[in-house]
Amino acid sequence: MSGDSQPESLVGVFLAEAAEGLEGLRSALHPADGSVPPPVSVQPEYIIAHRLRGAASLYGFIGVAGLAEVMEGALEGAAAYPSAEWPGFVEVLRDLLEALQVQIDRINRLGAEDQAACEEWKMRHAQHIPSPAASSGPSVSAAQLSDVYLLPELDAEVFSYFAPEAQEYVEAIEASLLKLDKEPHNPETIQLLFRTAHTLKGSAYTVGFTAIGDLIHHVEDLMGAVQEGRMQVTSGMADAIFKSVDVVRLLLKRDSRLLAQVRGEFVAVQQRLQRMAATPAEAMPVVVAAPVPVAVPREVPAEPPPQVEAQEAAAGEAAKAAPKEIEEGAVIRVSRERLERLLNLVGELVIGRGRLEQRLLVLEQLSGQVLVYKNRLSESVRSFEEKHAFTLPAPSAGTGDVGGAGFNALIDFGALEFDKYDDFNILARRVAEISADVGESMSQLSGSIRKAREDMGHLQRLTLGMRDEIARARMVPIGTPFTRFRRAVREMARATGKDVNLITSGEQTEVDTVLVERLVDPLVHLVRNAVYHGIETTAVRVARGKPAAGTVYLHAAHRGNAAIIEVEDDGGGIDVEKIKAKAVAMGVVRPELAASMSDSEAMKLIFLPGFSTADTVGDQAGRGVGMDVVKRAIEAINGHIDIETEKGAGTKFTLSLPLTLLISTALLVRVGTDRYAIPLASIREVVLPARGAIQEISGRAILQVGEEAIDVRSFALLLGLDQQSSDGPLPVVIVRTSTGAIGLAVDELLGRQEIVIKALGTLKPFRESCFVGATIDPEGRVVLVVDVSRMVGGRRAEALPASETAPTALLGEGTEEEDLLPSFGPPASGILLIDDSLSVRKFVGRMLEGGGYEVDTAVDGEDGLRKASARSYQLIITDLEMPKLNGYEVIQALRTRQQTKHTPILVMTTRAGEKHRQMALSMGATGYITKPVEEKALILEVEQRIGATGARA
Structure with a gap:
């Protein structure tokens, strides 16, 4: 068949593609300087001949397909051709190129090829047609593999595209092999593996990575033989191909330190693949589950073209259509380093936003203070106005001048007929106007702050959205x-x-x-x-x-x-019993302790170094x-x-x-004068223990949380810092470690915050520290990010002999554990006053301070609960009617918490009804007084609840 049955428009498409391919081959075989091209420059062009062969087969030009196949095989094996005979071989290739050009021109003129001429050319140059067994190149020894062959100089940008693509092909080959392990005769999987190897080989030759191309060519040959039914996939063949992709992975690392290893493994697997390919067909048991397409002999032109060639040509057409799809999908490649830089910039934006939010918070606080001062000014103005603005001035006794005459002329008006003003009246009015202006300005300022807060929220959403999108691009x-x-x-x-x-x-x-x-x-x-x-x-x-x-x-x-x-x-x-026995045999746990271990404790022993x-x-x-x-x-x-x-x-x-390592959420804590960040993923829970909740047992500080006894450590002492004394029990952060939960006592909880983790560097002190990085808080201070497992494990390892480094918490034999006990400070002290009225807080607070008591104030019920959780008080005084949480809700919450379950609670409210009193007392209040309250009565009530000893000396 010579293409006579093909529509003229389709033949035109073939001719255009063929002309383009021949021009590429001509550029490779005829350099501009007229020299003989080296094998390395022409070998990648085999892919052009391959496409031409597929297209010719698809359109029925069998003679052209045969010549293109000869060109493909010759170019693909160019690197293995003897260098002394290479110039003569190039002349044969040039002659073959001209023969192809003659046939393409003839198809363009007559619409048909000359198959006889094609066969005649092949007969004349039969010695240059590579056999399937030889197409993969000769076997070489490790000594013959040069460094440049295994580690070629490649364009960095080209390799950045090729490496991930090659990795995908390698994984696809492995996936196909694993499927064939279960279904060794699946023709679709065999075809997929062949095509994947073929594509990887072509890509490697194209970018100049000849070693990968040569090695995968052996794999392609084996799978080609399987496709044709000459061989079948065996476990030995699968193992050899698995080893081949391992070598490809080593080659992709491009590490000169691995050259000796790569050289030895390359030669070993290459020889193994060649031995398999050389095995006679009759020596291989062939069992084919389904018919496998076999190439139709060229001597039978009436038959349709081979299915494989048609698929290859179709793949070529798909490649032509690819630019349109790329334009529609707008897909580009971006290096990971660039994404990391973008994510770092977003991280800086997160830090900047945090600083702006901190400034806005300060501005809100200042606005609140100015509002308080404005209210005081308004009260003073109102008092001044009542005293002077509406007081009639005394009649003037003056005589004579025009002004006096003018004023005296008003004497005839009564007080209700005409308002009369002096300097005090005018001052009162002006002060009142100033107060009104200040009020209006404060209203505008509050509105601006509110809008700024809204804008800050919008900025936060944009920042987080940008961060998430960039992080998603890295995923x-x-x-x-x-x-x-x-x-x-x-x-x-x-x-x-x-x-x-x-x-x-x-x-x-x-x-x-x-x-x-x-x-x-x-x-x-x-x-x-x-x-x-x-x-x-x-x-x-x-x-x-x-x-x-x-x-x-x-x-x-x-x-x-x-x-x-x-x-x-x-x-x-x-x-579990086997683990205990092994641990006893290794000497890491005593037999009696092993017998008393729970299953969960015993299972943690498998994480010990060297344990098996x-x-x-x-x-x-x-x-x-x-x-x-x-x-x-x-x-x-x-x-x-x-x-x-x-x-x-x-x-x-x-x-x-x-999900990502660059931006995370952490709990900020204060230890002494420094701040630290604990990744939220490492935290199980946070506990604010009541007085006496932490007990010393066998030299350890133990906190009972539910049914679990938590070993509590001082965060400061674990870092080698001095433990500062505090006014109350310290908050405990319970973290997850490989040996179980550990409680870390810190001085203060500063809140949850998104952090951008920066690397500390490669210096030895950083590598051996218990910090994974550092971040910047909204106030611009450097905060170290803690690796709690490394911190706890490292300290434990330093305190114990080398043979007892890991299971210390299980053994209970720490020699320095007493030094790690946190200081929990003195017992409860002071009074917490919860009221939403500033005047009440100031007035009542002064009364209590005058009685010798230390007073903390809270602006509402929610603030009161937060402060009651942070420290222990001798007495809590609360109002009933407050925003966010009312007094009843505060009492109920305080009574459900272990820390405040028995703390005296005094209700101070304007509600004097018996109904309100009984409800408060029934919910747990220990006293009830009504406003306004006298100082003596208040001090007496407080003394009845906590005694005079609660006052400061």
């Missing part, structure tokens, strides 16, 4: 590395002789790309651990009534502002590395890990991780 699906886990399961199952399936879900859950990179190794450890330690052997599973094949579940999801990853197996669960319950030592397990590595890696990215297990049913590890 990738967490399922990207899941293919590696499938491979890990396959290898471990084979190594242990178990039958294991991996089920994944939530692959599209997105997290920061940096997190994905740093999660791969810990997750591989967990998956391998599940296969090796969790899943039982087939015989054991069947005996227990379980399915013969074990299952490992890998699930990812978003939960709030965190990403949750669960690694679960349906194996035998964690053998494996009976044998192998490549994948029993080496003492794994769970401690996982713990450190997860904590290094501000995450934490939890364990759930059930004997005979399986184990689940849950990893909680932040």
